Amino acid sequence: MEIRRDGMALTAADLGGCKPRHILEILLLNLGTPVSKTRLIEILWGPSASDGAVATLESYVSGIRRAIQPGQTKTGPLRTANSGYVLDPQLVDLDLSRFRSLLRAANLAAPADAYPLLLEALELSAEPLLGFELVADWAEEARARHAAERVAAMIFAAETASFLERYDEAIRWAQVAIRAEPLNERAWTVLVTAYELAGLPVEGLSAYDRCRRLFDRDLACSPGPALQAVHLRLLRQRAEANTELSEVLAALLFLGERLQGAGPQRLASDDRLHENAGRILDSFLQRVRAAV
Numbered sequence: 001m002e003i004r005r006d007g008m009a010l011t012a013a014d015l016g017g018c019k020p021r022h023i024l025e026i027l028l029l030n031l032g033t034p035v036s037k038t039r040l041i042e043i044l045w046g047p048s049a050s051d052g053a054v055a056t057l058e059s060y061v062s063g064i065r066r067a068i069q070p071g072q073t074k075t076g077p078l079r080t081a082n083s084g085y086v087l088d089p090q091l092v093d094l095d096l097s098r099f100r101s102l103l104r105a106a107n108l109a110a111p112a113d114a115y116p117l118l119l120e121a122l123e124l125s126a127e128p129l130l131g132f133e134l135v136a137d138w139a140e141e142a143r144a145r146h147a148a149e150r151v152a153a154m155i156f157a158a159e160t161a162s163f164l165e166r167y168d169e170a171i172r173w174a175q176v177a178i179r180a181e182p183l184n185e186r187a188w189t190v191l192v193t194a195y196e197l198a199g200l201p202v203e204g205l206s207a208y209d210r211c212r213r214l215f216d217r218d219l220a221c222s223p224g225p226a227l228q229a230v231h232l233r234l235l236r237q238r239a240e241a242n243t244e245l246s247e248v249l250a251a252l253l254f255l256g257e258r259l260q261g262a263g264p265q266r267l268a269s270d271d272r273l274h275e276n277a278g279r280i281l282d283s284f285l286q287r288v289r290a291a292v
Contacts, residue, residue: 001025001132005068014067019044020060024068025130027078027087029142031094036084043138061085096146099125103153111163118157125150151180151187158190167198183218185211189227196230201238208234 001021003010012021022044027035041053050056061078069076077091089097102121106114129146133139158173174191177184188211195204208223208231215221222228 003068010067016060016063016067020064022133022136023057023060024064025133026138027085028092028094028096031087031092031097032089034081034084034086036082038083040084095124096129100149103149103156106156111160115157115160115164118153118160121153122150122157125153147180151177151184154180155184155187155190158187158194162190162194162197165197167194170194171198182214185215185224185227188223189230192227192230192234196234196237201234204234205231205238
């Protein structure tokens with residue numbers, strides 16, 4: 001944690017201890033929204049709060065004011081409001097707010113303009129939020145929310161890079177998002193699609209297989225329709241370079257269409273094609289058995 005004021009850098013130690021630091025951090029997480037004294041006491045001390053908790057809290061807040069706004073009790077960023085305290089967002093430049101502002105701007109921008117905004121947001125948020133507050137439940141909750149926001153930003157960056165035909169970067173951001181949230185299907189979809197668009201069907205099929213096995217193990221389900229559609233396109237793309245595989249895939253697709261409800265007239269007219277598809281699959285399976 002670092003505070004910059006009038007060209008000076010203040011650290012957590014300059015606030016007078018861990019409780020004043022916690023108070024300032026909680027107010028920063030709620031920038032612009034008043035936090036009541038009752039709520040602050042509940043967060044900081046819980047059921048063990050003493051009768052003198054209000055006076056102690058007020059003393060800590062006075063110390064914070066002296067550190068961050070000396071001589072500006074009424075005009076500085078830390079104000080008293082609604083039986084509590086609030087930090088004025090007009091007077092505070094907070095990294096977390098900057099991160100969210102960049103994401104909002106990226107959402108409204110064209111892809112070519114959005115991508116550098118996303119990269120700036122991701123660079124700004126490279127370190128875990130409140131990474132040094134390892135034992136506070138309120139910090140862990142805030143950290144988890146921010147981690148989810150960051151993963152969403154990574155996926156957005158991967159999608160934007162893919163749209164801009166920067167496939168290596170799209171793949172890298174999707175992989176980072178998956179490492180953070182292994183069961184995020186949107187991230188897997190972006191990754192497999194980026195491999196497809198980059199002309200890397202083998203890598204895409206391998207990624208899909210990892211996703212399928214992970215979902216089956218941890219969620220007892222298969223990837224959704226969007227990811228399955230990319231998988232099918234990759235199979236077709238892979239088959240183009242292999243005549244035998246292409247014939248087998250075509251036979252499977254043909255038989256699958258028949259099983260999905262073709263009418264009697266269609267079935268009768270396709271008997272010859274059906275017989276040919278069966279021969280292709282039978283020949284292929286015999287060779288596989290012989291190889292095994």
